[in-house]
Amino acid sequence: MSKSVKRVQKALGELKLDTSIRHMPDSTRTAEDAATACNCSVEQIVKSMIFEGAETGKLRLLLVSGKHTVDLARAADIFGESLIRADPRRVRSETGFAIGGVSPVGHLSETDTWMDAALLEHDRIWAAAGAPNAVFSVAPQELKDATASKIFQVG
Numbered sequence: 001m002s003k004s005v006k007r008v009q010k011a012l013g014e015l016k017l018d019t020s021i022r023h024m025p026d027s028t029r030t031a032e033d034a035a036t037a038c039n040c041s042v043e044q045i046v047k048s049m050i051f052e053g054a055e056t057g058k059l060r061l062l063l064v065s066g067k068h069t070v071d072l073a074r075a076a077d078i079f080g081e082s083l084i085r086a087d088p089r090r091v092r093s094e095t096g097f098a099i100g101g102v103s104p105v106g107h108l109s110e111t112d113t114w115m116d117a118a119l120l121e122h123d124r125i126w127a128a129a130g131a132p133n134a135v136f137s138v139a140p141q142e143l144k145d146a147t148a149s150k151i152f153q154v155g
Contacts, residue, residue, distance in 0.1 A: 032066070046126065051085060055081045055082070060113075061104070124140075
């Protein structure tokens with residue numbers, strides 16, 4: 001088990017989230033791949049996306065339903081500043097995760113977190129667990145509370 005997956009497993013336990021990490025035989029790197037592997041709808045997949053504030057440089061973690069795309073043109077209205085995609089090297093160094101395996105929990109440093117309101121419409125959602133084939137499922141309200149996420153409307 002990789003260091004990243006071990007860190008997620010430890011965080012899940014510390015946060016008392018009722019879940020366990022599952023290693024899938026195929027990649028769960030895309031929302032579509034993850035939905036197929038997890039036998040769920042793409043809407044139940046959590047895309048953990050890291051953006052950087054264009055003015056502050058502050059990293060923001062957006063937990064977005066697999067069915068949605070973040071409209072960066074609306075970012076300033078929602079987040080108080082424009083957002084740009086964070087450099088993958090910075091994501092790796094500050095969160096401890098590589099793009100494609102970013103988990104909502106277990107980051108190396110505290111990250112301002114926002115959750116797509118659409119995720120709260122489901123009983124269970126699936127999120128990356130630190131590797132391109134590692135996932136966990138959780139009740140969305142539990143994940144919201146554990147990550148101290150602010151809610152936002154994507155669409």
